[in-house]
Amino acid sequence: xxxxxxxxxxMGKMIEQLALQRxxxxxxxxxxxxxxxxxxxxxxxxxxxTPDAAFNNITASIKNSVPIISGTTGWLAQYDQVVELCKExxxxxxxxxxxxxxxxxxxxxxxxxxxxxxxxEQYNVSMEEIHHTQKLDAPSGTAITLAEGxxxxxxxxxxxxxxxxxxxxxxxxKREGTVPGTHTVSYESDVDKxxxxxxxxxxxxxxxxxxxxxxxxQGKTGIFSMRDVLNLxxxx
Numbered sequence: 001x002x003x004x005x006x007x008x009x010x011m012g013k014m015i016e017q018l019a020l021q022r023x024x025x026x027x028x029x030x031x032x033x034x035x036x037x038x039x040x041x042x043x044x045x046x047x048x049x050t051p052d053a054a055f056n057n058i059t060a061s062i063k064n065s066v067p068i069i070s071g072t073t074g075w076l077a078q079y080d081q082v083v084e085l086c087k088e089x090x091x092x093x094x095x096x097x098x099x100x101x102x103x104x105x106x107x108x109x110x111x112x113x114x115x116x117x118x119x120x121e122q123y124n125v126s127m128e129e130i131h132h133t134q135k136l137d138a139p140s141g142t143a144i145t146l147a148e149g150x151x152x153x154x155x156x157x158x159x160x161x162x163x164x165x166x167x168x169x170x171x172x173x174k175r176e177g178t179v180p181g182t183h184t185v186s187y188e189s190d191v192d193k194x195x196x197x198x199x200x201x202x203x204x205x206x207x208x209x210x211x212x213x214x215x216x217x218q219g220k221t222g223i224f225s226m227r228d229v230l231n232l233x234x235x236x
Contacts, residue, residue: 003214004028004042004066006057007049011071014207015046022211030057039064044214051075051137058082058093067092067217069210071099073141083223092217094224097141098181099209104226106198110146110185113196114153123187123194125150127159130174130182138173142183147171150185180206 001024005012008029016026027041032053037060039045045061047054051074061068062085070093079095086093098104117123129143139161147159147169159169181200186193200206209226216229226232 001025001215001218002027002041002043004030004037004039004045004061006030006045006047006053006061007072009048011048011203011207014203015048015210018204018207019211019214022215024211024214039066042066044069044217046070046210046214047072048210055082059085062086062089062091062093065089065091067214067220068094069099069213069217070095071097071206071210073097073144074137076141086223090221092221092224094213094217094226094229096209096213096226097145098206099213099226100181100200100205101209101212101230102205103142103181103183103198103200104209104230104232106183106196107145107149108232109196111149111153113185113187113194114150117187117194118154120187120189122189124189125154125156126170126172126186126188128172128174128182128184128186130176130179132178132180133175135175138175139171140173140181140183142181143171143173146183146185 003019003024003026008031045066045068047057047070049057049072054072054075055078058068058070129140156169157167159171163170180203184197186195213229
């Protein structure tokens with residue numbers, strides 16, 4: 001499989017390393033100074049760029065009939081435009097706020113716990129996410145996905161940074177050192193506290209999940225998620 005990398009920072013380099021180990025080729029490394037992109041050599045593109053660049057990277061790939069895997073967060077205000085373009089061009093896209101296999105299992109646990117807690121009004125939910133100081137967006141896309149999973153199954157209506165509103169999920173974002181990513185969801189009452197937590201030890205899990213998604217999307221058209229890649233949709 002010939003892979004084009006959009007974004008050649010720490011994640012891009014790790015994706016390259018794992019892709020080569022799995023027998024794939026890197027045919028393009030697109031960064032801010034790249035002038036020419038040869039889409040004809042790519043079987044798939046993987047985007048871990050910046051919020052400002054992601055939309056153009058994704059749309060260009062779709063227009064050139066290259067399936068694209070995007071793990072960049074912070075561009076979702078334009079997500080509906082990408083969906084329409086993907087349908088129009090019969091393209092293929094997988095977007096995930098987090099490609100880690102463990103985190104995607106965590107998403108499922110979060111949704112299941114929210115269902116169980118939905119009628120227990122004595123518990124208030126809150127969330128904390130911690131990342132390295134170079135992360136550009138806050139809260140993280142993973143935290144937003146977790147919040148959306150809770151909103152879907154409870155009476156909470158939205159999420160807010162540090163909110164104390166009854167129908168808003170408060171999210172605390174911290175930026176510390178080189179932390180690759182820690183997410184904690186808490187339900188607390190006057191008598192006890194229930195907590196689930198995912199802690200990444202390094203970025204390897206994110207990179208491996210993106211490469212696995214790129215392998216999976218070959219020969220497919222449509223808009224997919226990691227639930228499709230991991231066959232989680234058939235289990236819930």
